[in-house]
Amino acid sequence: MFWNHVSEQLSAYCHGELRPEESRRVAEHLMSCRRCRDEYEETRFVAQLASRLSHDLAREQAPAALWAELEVMIDRSETPRRKPRLAGTPLRIALAGAAALALAIGVFWFYPRASRPAWDVTRIEGAPKVGSKAVMEAGKLRVGEWLVTDDSSRAEIRVGEIGQALIEPGSRVRLVEAKADEHRLALARGKMQAFIWAPPRQFYVDTPSAVAVDLGCAYTLEVGDDGQGLLSVIAGWVAFEWKGRESFVPAMAMCVTRPQLGPGTPYFSDASEDFQNALAIFDVAESGSDARLNALQSVLAKSRKRDALTLWHLLVGADGGDRLRVYDRLAELIPPPPQATPEAVMRGDRGALDLWWEKLELGSAEWWRIWKGPVPSQTK
């Protein structure tokens, strides 16, 4: 019955997806129909090629750094949005009306510009890409897009009107926000140098384990494939924060941030290698463990007057007994003001800690009080 060809069923027949009676009918038809038989041979040939291909190729494996990038996005998606609750219907209606009017005016005047937030990207060398498209000489990085540099590419991002970021080879950077009061990139991996000339807290860089908040500065930020980051400040100040933990990093100082742990304790880059190694152990060791205590003792023993920056951060980050040890050493290096008694520091008296900070002569505590309010929170 050549008028009842089985062309449409050949793939299902080939894959054994037909019911037994259908399968038998197709088989019988193939025996007597040259045309369908040729088509079946063709289908079988392609199925054989495709099966062989999937057999020959190892299953593709997701890049190791993907989780770190995803975690940044998840953190961003979880950022609580403020929803003011309005009491009283008339007020709600009046404000809703005003908001609608303001929105209408805003859309009318600003829509063409605001609808396409993007920053300029300039190729420095190699073949940087925005998404899958190569940046020839200059291009745009729009909100949500990734700029990717391979091992031989570099690019510069113009951070709105407030600064620039040089993206080094092997990096992956996403434009998260491009608002007048919030300029935000996400560095998933690689290295960038940022130079920001705007007032503090307008430029943020999300990394897999901390957010770098610009406080008027120049700095480099590196993120490895494992999500660990390293911040080196060249000028000004940068705050590193993550889930309530904060570190304040001045010029010539550095700070490591680690997945699951967040920012570590900042230190000056000229601190001894032993000091830096012991600090790294202290930052990752279990609270109350011997390793943590030994590391702390080593940090305190190797500390110079200049390392008061580190000790002050430890003061607010260490546990009870450890905090007293830090207090004693910091008091030797920088005598505390009368208000910063051991008792005041042990109970986390913000005013006392601020006064002691002022004596470090690293800059006034006022600027971050205005910015944040609370002192850097406890480390463990």
Place this chain on the structure above:
Amino acid sequence: MSEQASERRLIEACQRGDREAFRDLYDAHKDRVWSVAVRFTGDESVARDVTQQVFLKLFTSIAQFRHEANFKTWLYRLAANECMDEFRKRRRLIPFDFFRPVPLDDRDEDHGEVNAPDWRQEPLQEASLARLEISEAVLAAVMQLKPKLRMAIVLKYFEDLSYEQMAEALGCSMGTVASRLNRGHKALAQKLGRLRGSLGAAE
């Protein structure tokens, strides 16, 4: 504990907002999603975006997952939808620069957009074919398929799904799955016919 029960517990932990559990769920399924994304898009950079979006959507919507559905198939559905969305956004995902576009010659329910830029390509040139290994030629031919046909081929041959699972993942009937595979096979046969001789020789 069976694999199914263990996965159920993991999903329930994710539904309670347990980030560590979500990390475990991600580890268990990341290669699956990545494989579909990279085989479909042929571009690692785009596949990264697709994979991240799939897991971000999974993270935000896992509370809606009901255990009567198969989780893997549900995830394939998220992946397939994200791939198609990405295609619509980018229109062109062909990473191989030796392909040249040709005009649309036919359309049907799967080919979709009448005014969409043509992203299909002409058959491989002799000179290019000579440079490619058989597997590369097949991969390249798969990349030239129309998106819905390509997704069907990827799910069948790279993920080894049954027609029923594919129908669930693609949100269509098993008849449509069979039809897409049929057309995919025919298109591939047209592009790869010249490999007939080399298949036996390469064994």
